[in-house]
Each structure stands twice: as C-alpha cells, then as structure tokens.
Amino acid sequence: MTSPHHLHAVAAAWSLQAARTALAQLARAANRRAADDLLAAASILRAPVYGTRLSGGGHGDPTTGVLLAPPTAHETTWADLLQRSTGRLDWLADAIRCPTGLTVGRIREHIPALPPGTVRLVARHLADEDAWVRAAIRQPRPVEPLTGVPCPHCGERQLVVQTAGPVDAWTVICTTGRLCTGAGCPCGMPGAVEGVAHIWRRADVLGAVAGAVPANTEAG
Structure with missing residues (x-):
C-alpha cells in the first residue's frame, strides 16, 4: 500500500x-x-x-x-x-x-x-x-537541495532530498510548506491526501523531470 x-x-x-x-x-x-x-x-x-x-x-x-x-x-x-x-x-x-x-x-x-x-x-x-x-x-535531519528542479506541485525550485537510508529510499519534499489538495492536486502523487505535506520518491521526481514514467509506485 x-x-x-x-x-x-x-x-x-x-x-x-x-x-x-x-x-x-x-x-x-x-x-x-x-x-x-x-x-x-x-x-x-x-x-x-x-x-x-x-x-x-x-x-x-x-x-x-x-x-x-x-x-x-x-x-x-x-x-x-x-x-x-x-x-x-x-x-x-x-x-x-x-x-x-x-x-x-x-x-x-x-x-x-x-x-x-x-x-x-x-x-x-x-x-x-x-x-x-x-x-x-544536535544533528539536523539529513537533507540535500535538489538544485534546479521545479516542484511538481507549485513549480518553485525549493525541493530538498531526504537522504537518510539507502538511495532508493530517498524522498523529496518542498520547503515552501504548501499542502496537498487531495484528488486532482497537480502534485501527481498516487493516493494524494488533502492537507498532507507533499512528498515524492526521488526517482519519481527525477523521472518526471526527464519525461520518463515513474518506474516504482510501491511504498517501501
């Protein structure tokens, strides 16, 4: 799921x-x-x-x-x-x-x-x-900026990658803090939920940028 x-x-x-x-x-x-x-x-x-x-x-x-x-x-x-x-x-x-x-x-x-x-x-x-x-x-949560990549939802280039764990588990969030609007939200997230902070798999975001179809939509 x-x-x-x-x-x-x-x-x-x-x-x-x-x-x-x-x-x-x-x-x-x-x-x-x-x-x-x-x-x-x-x-x-x-x-x-x-x-x-x-x-x-x-x-x-x-x-x-x-x-x-x-x-x-x-x-x-x-x-x-x-x-x-x-x-x-x-x-x-x-x-x-x-x-x-x-x-x-x-x-x-x-x-x-x-x-x-x-x-x-x-x-x-x-x-x-x-x-x-x-x-x-006194250690911040590990994140790295995803430079030059627009947010799938708002289009702003303020994405960061959450880099804890193996690379294939990394996820992307938007630091603007805008929340999902649910079904029909331009975020394109499968199972979008209204009021939840946007989050995507890193591979999905990079695949979308390259015009590719995301290869993996199962949660790990």
Whole structure:
C-alpha cells in the first residue's frame, strides 16, 4: 500500500534509525571513557607509592575518598537517552503488532502493511522521536537541495532530498510548506491526501523531470 502517509513514515523511520545510530555511538564512547577512568583510578590506588601510611591506620592522601565516593546525583547519560527512546519505540512496535526484530527496522518494514489512518499516527510518532533524538545529539535531519528542479506541485525550485537510508529510499519534499489538495492536486502523487505535506520518491521526481514514467509506485 502506498500513500503520502506511508512515504512520510518510511522517511522518518530511516532518519530516526540514523539518529539512533549516532546516539548509540555516543553511548559506547562514553562507556569506554568511564571504564578507562575507573581503570586509571584503580591503578593509582594499587600503586605502592600511593599515599602515606598513618600511625592510626589509613592513608594520608585525602583523594582516596574522592575516587571511591559515589556520585552525589544521577546524571543523564547517552545510554539513558537511548534506553528511553528504545522503550518508546518498543511500545509503538507492539501497538501496531510488528513482528520481532530490530527496534526501528521492524517498524519500518511493517509500515507498508498498515492502513493510511494508522500509518499517519505512526509517521507522527516517528517524526517526533526523530526530532527528540536529534535535539539531544544536535544533528539536523539529513537533507540535500535538489538544485534546479521545479516542484511538481507549485513549480518553485525549493525541493530538498531526504537522504537518510539507502538511495532508493530517498524522498523529496518542498520547503515552501504548501499542502496537498487531495484528488486532482497537480502534485501527481498516487493516493494524494488533502492537507498532507507533499512528498515524492526521488526517482519519481527525477523521472518526471526527464519525461520518463515513474518506474516504482510501491511504498517501501
């Protein structure tokens, strides 16, 4: 099944997967640094020259307590953020009865089987989650300008390609923000839905520019 809702949902899923990959990399790097710090602290404490033994017992170097003391307050880590995101996505996957698999991947692969009304909500959840993760890691959604190509709807040359995921999954949106008017809309989108932001497959837009008939109209 294909509709603008399906295309928006798949595009959001690919973008979210890329954002979560970057978040996971930050979490792993932070864990490695924490482990290195603990090993460094342990080696200092084991060193025979560490501190000065006092007659009443214990060491005279006061930094021992600092190194071993637990943190006074819990700090949110990259791993915490990743876990929260995974929890929300697992809930979404279970709600739409996805098969088992990787968190975002199983949602994305299940999207074509969903009716438009359901996938509209899924697209919103995925876009919101993507925005939340990207705000945390301070990375914008990956897009590239489609220079010199007119919008199939309004004719203005303000198209951008959403480049998350494999090339054959890339989609095109118009940054003017004009919405589809539904059946009869000049956007030419199969299954056009009134009030939805325009979105096209990149291959379809480039094919239309070249005068070719779009080769693929199934949602992925």
